[in-house]
Amino acid sequence: MKHLFLVNPAAGKRGSTEALLRRVEETFSPLGLEHEVVLTSSAGDAERLARRAACSGGPVRIYACGGDGTLNEVVNGAAGYPNAAVTNVPKGTGNDFLRIFGANYAARFSDLAALSRGPQAAFDLMDCNGKLGIGVICAGVDARVAADVHRYKRLPLVTGPGAYLLSLGVNVLLTDIARPTVVQAGLDRLEEETSIICICNGRYYGGGFMPVGDAQPDDGVLDMVVVPRVSRFTFFRLVGAYAKGRYRSHPEVIRHFHGPAFSFSSPEELVAVIDGEVMRAKSFTVRISERKVAFFYPGDLDYRGEN
Numbered sequence: 001m002k003h004l005f006l007v008n009p010a011a012g013k014r015g016s017t018e019a020l021l022r023r024v025e026e027t028f029s030p031l032g033l034e035h036e037v038v039l040t041s042s043a044g045d046a047e048r049l050a051r052r053a054a055c056s057g058g059p060v061r062i063y064a065c066g067g068d069g070t071l072n073e074v075v076n077g078a079a080g081y082p083n084a085a086v087t088n089v090p091k092g093t094g095n096d097f098l099r100i101f102g103a104n105y106a107a108r109f110s111d112l113a114a115l116s117r118g119p120q121a122a123f124d125l126m127d128c129n130g131k132l133g134i135g136v137i138c139a140g141v142d143a144r145v146a147a148d149v150h151r152y153k154r155l156p157l158v159t160g161p162g163a164y165l166l167s168l169g170v171n172v173l174l175t176d177i178a179r180p181t182v183v184q185a186g187l188d189r190l191e192e193e194t195s196i197i198c199i200c201n202g203r204y205y206g207g208g209f210m211p212v213g214d215a216q217p218d219d220g221v222l223d224m225v226v227v228p229r230v231s232r233f234t235f236f237r238l239v240g241a242y243a244k245g246r247y248r249s250h251p252e253v254i255r256h257f258h259g260p261a262f263s264f265s266s267p268e269e270l271v272a273v274i275d276g277e278v279m280r281a282k283s284f285t286v287r288i289s290e291r292k293v294a295f296f297y298p299g300d301l302d303y304r305g306e307n
């Protein structure tokens, strides 16, 4: 078994790459495990390297070292290969997918020895217009806020939290929060303006929002919540309930669907954010992919949650 570390040097705090490389050597050299560390040099590199390792045919455990974006790339490269398994070593500004493993996820997924011998489970993947996602896809005002954070972060003098507040202000207070959409969920067709469309294979996004607490990454189905146009007052009144998965308490505003495939479209270009990565199109189809990915994790953790 080979252990391949794909490290995104652009993710996480300054110095985190050097610290991680030291930890890999300190853990793997004494154990005598075959291992390799590769630093990605640009977006798309982790996907290409993961695919190349999986294609080689030998058993390989691939450690995506970064945030959700790096995990997404590794999943896209390794999905469908029975000899390859993936995990995520937290090194980003956010590791929302890992939150399904409980409050202690960051410390436990940083324990490389525990990860190297951990069990693995076959996780479903979402196919979104041909790109695979493992966690959550959002496509409403939440997606526009997330997409613009990336944009504002590039401005001089704007910090991470500053970019988030700026994006929130522009997208929620200064711009219309709803868009005209047609949403299809099985036989249900919603033709109306929507504020939020969110599809879950995992449970968390946006730094800890959990719209559907009983979504499971291995049950062969997806959950979708749709929030129609609401006033800003209602939006702020219900955002806490939405983030805590209390959709059952507000069925008229936070509508829930369960199924293998959903689609949504608009006459205007929509922004969808899939595992933190931005996609733009007028029409999206999201379905359970035929490909799965083996995901390994520390043996003392469980991903099924309390529900």
Ligand SMILES: Nc1ncnc2c1ncn2[C@@H]1O[C@H](COP(=O)(O)OP(=O)(O)OP(=O)(O)O)[C@@H](O)[C@H]1O
Binding pocket: 008, 009, 010, 011, 012, 040, 041, 042, 043, 044, 045, 066, 067, 068, 069, 070, 071, 073, 091, 092, 093, 094, 095, 096, 275, 276, 277
């Ligand atoms: N060497 C590199 N230089 C610049 N960008 C890179 C490099 N390698 C990978 N990337 C890109 O960096 C982006 C951000 O990575 P990632 O999402 O893992 O970190 P993050 O933004 O800190 O965390 P999160 O998305 O969980 O908040 C990804 O889109 C990835 O493709």
